[in-house]
Amino acid sequence: MATLAGVSTGTASKALNGRGTLRPETRLRVQQAAEQLGFVANAAARSLHSGRTYTVGMITTDSIGRFSIPLMIGAEDALGAGQMSVFLCDARDDPIREQYYVRTLLSRKVDGIIVTGRRTQARAPIGEDLPVPVVYAFISSSDPQDCSVVPDEADGARRAIQHLLAIGRRRIVHVTGPEHHYSATVRAAAAEETLTAEGLEPASRTLYGEWSEAWGRQAAGILLSTGADIDAVFCGSDQIARGVAEGLREAGREIPRDVALVGFDNWDVMVQGSRPALTSIDMDLEGIGRTAAELLLAAVNGEPVHGQRAHPCRLVPRASTAVPADSGRRT
Amino acid sequence: MATLAGVSTGTASKALNGRGTLRPETRLRVQQAAEQLGFVANAAARSLHSGRTYTVGMITTDSIGRFSIPLMIGAEDALGAGQMSVFLCDARDDPIREQYYVRTLLSRKVDGIIVTGRRTQARAPIGEDLPVPVVYAFISSSDPQDCSVVPDEADGARRAIQHLLAIGRRRIVHVTGPEHHYSATVRAAAAEETLTAEGLEPASRTLYGEWSEAWGRQAAGILLSTGADIDAVFCGSDQIARGVAEGLREAGREIPRDVALVGFDNWDVMVQGSRPALTSIDMDLEGIGRTAAELLLAAVNGEPVHGQRAHPCRLVPRASTAVPADSGRRT
DNA sequence: AGCGTCGGGGCAATCGTTTTCCTGATTTTC
DNA sequence: GAAAATCAGGAAAACGATTGCCCCGACGCT
Missing domain, CATH: 3.40.50.2300 (Response regulator)
Structure with a gap:
């Protein structure tokens, strides 16, 4: 423990988290000791006390595929910036497996869950009265009260x-x-x-x-x-x-x-x-993933958003519709 | 707590985990109470005591791509069967981000780490003297002592x-x-x-x-x-x-x-x-991912494997080499 | 000079679960 | 019928970090 290189566990905690009133010199001493020993706080112990895990679950209902990946990247992007980690679960279109994962995620006390899939069509909610917020990305929930982000x-x-x-x-x-x-x-x-x-x-x-x-x-x-x-x-x-x-x-x-x-x-x-x-x-699947993650974070912070959000598409012009100099209309 | 519906916390724990000597009737009573309340043990508290998290980290050094996905699916497959969850981290080819993720994973006390990427070429190890086993999948580590699973x-x-x-x-x-x-x-x-x-x-x-x-x-x-x-x-x-x-x-x-x-x-x-x-x-990227996960599990259980393992390829014949009835050789 | 105030930091409770130890109670055995 | 053995389940410590509370010493004020 960093205490060996400094003072006491309580004080060390304050030093590393910037709490309490400590002499700058003491704070520094503890930080250096922690650095030296490669000390990193045990997230389990911390979350046990705070109730937060800074973790969200991501369930892909269908297998991880071409559509889920950009979604995951986008979500991971937005969440990573918020210091959160992502639990990846691939339910493979199997309701049993899906329920198993939901239980696992709840047992791990994730702060929220993002559900993605391969089709945009609405699906049944993954659970009722879950103790954590859920956001659906790409697919939508059949319950209009649930928060979904879908492509328009x-x-x-x-x-x-x-x-x-x-x-x-x-x-x-x-x-x-x-x-x-x-x-x-x-x-x-x-x-x-x-x-x-x-x-x-x-x-x-x-x-x-x-x-x-x-x-x-x-x-x-x-x-x-x-x-x-x-x-x-x-x-x-x-x-x-x-x-x-x-x-x-x-x-x-x-x-x-x-x-x-x-x-x-x-x-x-x-x-x-x-x-x-x-x-x-x-x-803009990545954007959808990012938006979903942001909405989830908002919900975690007590500002839940309900209902479905349509994410606009974007046209990317290339040669197959390029207008030649002479007008582009065949004669 | 399930204790309210039954007896005492210690006894409840024994009932749900099959430890200690309890009357079958008591055990059943506790199980039913837990069921009714939708009780799931807090993984953080559990891991705090056991030291195990039943979680592994998966770091894709390059972005999640066409190669990493089957690897992830394979790994997730093998780990999911062992009741383990996967922390997904996308380092995007950024060493800073990679180190940050390693620290995060260590703080979360993952049982092990799988490193994957988009290229098979060897890369520098993600860290030295890490307190948890690491297995490289698809890519290999430049340290021959590290465990790598690569396609042959x-x-x-x-x-x-x-x-x-x-x-x-x-x-x-x-x-x-x-x-x-x-x-x-x-x-x-x-x-x-x-x-x-x-x-x-x-x-x-x-x-x-x-x-x-x-x-x-x-x-x-x-x-x-x-x-x-x-x-x-x-x-x-x-x-x-x-x-x-x-x-x-x-x-x-x-x-x-x-x-x-x-x-x-x-x-x-x-x-x-x-x-x-x-x-x-x-x-057989999925197979490589699965093998990597299995080797990681072995290492977690105290039977580490060192060195590089080459995973054989498979030829999938289709029409572009189909031999016509009349021999297949042009005249 | 004595008392009050404030800053620095230690002590201990707390989170939820597991596990060891221990205590009654019941049963077995001579 | 008494001692021993067995059994069921409770009490409490432990895991590691956080945090409110309290204590001690130093400084300032009257």
């Missing part, structure tokens, strides 16, 4: 369409994932509404399929074979967009001259790997 | 070449990442050695570039323009392989009939998105 997917779709309109496209079609998938329907509805609001209508009905490149290629084939007159495709994901790009390119269509393309997710390997580089909608 | 990349390269040889290819070339990158040179050396051991030599010198699809396409162009007679390409990453595949296909070469292709990483979106689907080397 409709906003994203709107931005995509408006961008295409802004570069002069009018014959726009939407290709996306499965019709039973919440995100697909929300984005499709918003895209259609945006067109309608401009007095336009889709160049073809929305094509629903899978979240894959293969479906994108297939969709391109469908569009070409029906002979629809299109000059832009808004895709529900970057993977689909990449598939569409390949399909169109191989049929001799040039992007963006003949057909402009916007994806969704702004997934680096996809937008960069695509030819040409893909304009895409970024949901 | 040479083994992976060997398997790739042997697979190509097994399907009858003889004119093989290697396309990989930057020459200054440890993984690139290790894999290239092993690939070359394997060929030499078979009395063959590379169909062209190894092409070093970037870890990107664009480089893959470019490399395909180089191979075609030099007119090298090749019937297989082993690539240092799936992204490069995908680029090579595109480049070759657009030049009219058919895969695998004309040229067989093997990638590295077995990254789902790349191997599936590639046309045809890509045969690839899987480093």
Whole structure:
């Protein structure tokens, strides 16, 4: 103990925490002794006394995946700045495992819990009357009283369409994932509404399929074979967009001259790997994670926020919608 | 306290933990009371007494990325089974932040630390004479006494070449990442050695570039323009392989009939998105994470393992090296 | 010079759980 | 029937740090 190198345990505590009235010289002596011995206060003992653990639990309901990671990074970022640590729990879509983790986190007396997942669709709350605040990030809780931070997917779709309109496209079609998938329907509805609001209508009905490149290629084939007159495709994901790009390119269509393309997710390997580089909608997952963490901290400090918060999307323009010098409209 | 619903704190503890000699009826009564009140023992108080926290810290030196995630999942898997929780720390390649996290973890009295990163190259130990065991996963420590679990990349390269040889290819070339990158040179050396051991030599010198699809396409162009007679390409990453595949296909070469292709990483979106689907080397990152966690647990239990452990790779065959019924060798 | 005040720092209670020791009570044994 | 053995469960110390309280010495004031 640092006391050996100085005075008494109580005094040492005061010295290291800046409490009590001590002579500067004594304080310094204790600090140096602690430094020398590599002394670090035992967090367990400290939290036992204070009731705070400066720890939050993070439960990913689905496995840790492409969406949960930026969320985690964002949250970890905001929490780390507040000197808090993160307990990582991967529930793997298993309710039993999830409940087990909730109990574990409560036993560890975390100050709060962040729940994330792979889908934006609402889910049942992880527990009722939990003794600590809970914030849902990316996914939302089906209880409207719970605090959720979700991407504004409709906003994203709107931005995509408006961008295409802004570069002069009018014959726009939407290709996306499965019709039973919440995100697909929300984005499709918003895209259609945006067109309608401009007095336009889709160049073809929305094509629903899978979240894959293969479906994108297939969709391109469908569009070409029906002979629809299109000059832009808004895709529900970057993977689909990449598939569409390949399909169109191989049929001799040039992007963006003949057909402009916007994806969704702004997934680096996809937008960069695509030819040409893909304009895409970024949901700012890191920002969502950060916001969720900040709301959690607020709740821990006694200022809980209820209800759902929609986080705006951002359009990242790249070559697939670049307007060439000569106007960008095919003749 | 559960005591209110039963007897005394000491007795309650015994009842819930199966210690001491209690009447079954008393034990049951306490358990039911605990159940009813939703009582969970305070982990801080418990660890204060036992000295164990049943918690390990996981530090990713680089940001959480494509490689760290499977490692984390694997580790979390093995540790979760042992009732342990994981503290996640993202040091973001910042030594200051890293040291800060080490101190935090020590203050929380974790039972051990797992260090992971994005590169396999050896790195300086995270600390000296730490009071808890440390295991390095994927990356290795420059101190040979430290316990590290790394992928056997040479083994992976060997398997790739042997697979190509097994399907009858003889004119093989290697396309990989930057020459200054440890993984690139290790894999290239092993690939070359394997060929030499078979009395063959590379169909062209190894092409070093970037870890990107664009480089893959470019490399395909180089191979075609030099007119090298090749019937297989082993690539240092799936992204490069995908680029090579595109480049070759657009030049009219058919895969695998004309040229067989093997990638590295077995990254789902790349191997599936590639046309045809890509045969690839899987480093079994999850397995590495699991092994690291198991070794850490062993060390925690007083059976430390020193030195570096190489984890074998696995070849996952797909269409890009599929042998057609008529032999697989172009005429 | 004596008393009051203030600054510095020690003492001990406290947090919640585990565990050892110990005490009654009951049962067994001769 | 008495001594010994067994059993159930309570009392209290311990884990490590924090913190309110109190004590002691020095200084200042009248």
